[in-house]
Amino acid sequence: MRLVILIFVSLLFGVSSIYAQSITVGTYNIRYKNTADSINGNPWCQRCDVICGMINFHALEIFGAQEVLHEQLLDMLQRLSGYGYVGVGRDDGKTKGEYAPIFYRKDKFKVLDSGNFWLSEDTSYPNKGWDAALPRICTWAKFRVKDSGFEFLFLNLHMDHVGVEARKNSAKLVLERITQFTDSLPVVLTGDFNVDQYSPNYKILVESDLLKDSYKVANIRYALNGTFNDFKSESMTTSRIDHVFVSAGFKVSRYGVLTDTYRVFNGDSISEGSDNFPNEVTYNNCVARVPSDHFPVKVELIYE
Numbered sequence: 001m002r003l004v005i006l007i008f009v010s011l012l013f014g015v016s017s018i019y020a021q022s023i024t025v026g027t028y029n030i031r032y033k034n035t036a037d038s039i040n041g042n043p044w045c046q047r048c049d050v051i052c053g054m055i056n057f058h059a060l061e062i063f064g065a066q067e068v069l070h071e072q073l074l075d076m077l078q079r080l081s082g083y084g085y086v087g088v089g090r091d092d093g094k095t096k097g098e099y100a101p102i103f104y105r106k107d108k109f110k111v112l113d114s115g116n117f118w119l120s121e122d123t124s125y126p127n128k129g130w131d132a133a134l135p136r137i138c139t140w141a142k143f144r145v146k147d148s149g150f151e152f153l154f155l156n157l158h159m160d161h162v163g164v165e166a167r168k169n170s171a172k173l174v175l176e177r178i179t180q181f182t183d184s185l186p187v188v189l190t191g192d193f194n195v196d197q198y199s200p201n202y203k204i205l206v207e208s209d210l211l212k213d214s215y216k217v218a219n220i221r222y223a224l225n226g227t228f229n230d231f232k233s234e235s236m237t238t239s240r241i242d243h244v245f246v247s248a249g250f251k252v253s254r255y256g257v258l259t260d261t262y263r264v265f266n267g268d269s270i271s272e273g274s275d276n277f278p279n280e281v282t283y284n285n286c287v288a289r290v291p292s293d294h295f296p297v298k299v300e301l302i303y304e
Contacts, residue, residue, distance in 0.1 A: 020304050021148055022253065026063035027190035027242050028296035032098055033069055041264070042231050042289065044072060050262045050291040052079035058258060058298055062104040064156025064190035070095040082106055086114040090137035091126055100139045100156050100191065112151065114141035117177065119159065119170040132166035138174060140181065150303055153181055157191040167195055171204040178210055186249025186303065187211070192294065196239035211245040214299045218255035225259050227295050233261050233288040244299045254300040261288045
């Protein structure tokens with residue numbers, strides 16, 4: 001009898017594993033292109049290949065990005081293999097100003113519907129809300145996974161870095177929109193929220209009964225740092241201001257903060273050997289740099 005039960009349980013888990021499928025999502029503030037960063041050794045022309053190479057390698061199937069200027073958007077589309085996007089510039093609803101785009105693998109997802117709204121009292125046109133320093137936008141889309149038919153809602157945003165009231169009201173606004181949009185669809189909300197896990201505005205989202213922080217509910221978590229680095233490769237923080245929130249309908253298998261760095265030659269770098277390596281192995285003294293002033297977040301979601 002025990003053998004029969006074991007066989008039944010094994011078959012049950014086998015069937016369950018067949019129907020459970022995954023989506024790899026992420027969020028990444030790539031840092032807008034500007035002259036000051038170039039002077040300080042972090043030009044976009046240097047960072048872009050690293051950012052896109054990391055996204056391709058880590059296979060983010062769908063992710064929200066922030067601070068993406070139109071020129072940067074075009075650069076990324078050239079380097080990302082097989083991705084499309086939805087989103088508009090926040091300054092004119094077309095191409096001016098920063099986008100909060102959603103990038104997605106075209107071979108995996110179909111866009112069913114999409115749009116944008118501004119984080120403001122009037123959400124229908126480009127404007128600053130409450131005490132915000134800048135116009136802020138949220139991009140959304142309904143997607144279908146092509147091979148399974150699974151449908152879900154994905155939202156991506158960048159909350160204001162100055163306005164306390166703006167962040168609080170933006171959180172409430174997004175929750176209201178999710179309630180209006182979902183049609184009972186599972187939800188993913190990504191972005192640079194400019195609030196960490198200790199903020200009252202963070203609690204507005206996680207205590208809403210709509211969303212869970214993927215960091216907290218992940219089965220496997222790999223986060224040796226927070227998500228903001230200020231272009232300082234040796235910095236450390238516990239604060240997570242870039243988040244991936246999910247609703248019921250998703251289980252979080254894995255969560256990670258990707259702290260990849262790259263190397264650039266300094267002015268006096270020379271090839272050197274080492275007593276610890278064979279003679280033919282040499283290395284150069286370089287400067288370690290990070291691709292953006294934020295670290296990206298990668299999350300693997302399971303659905304059935």
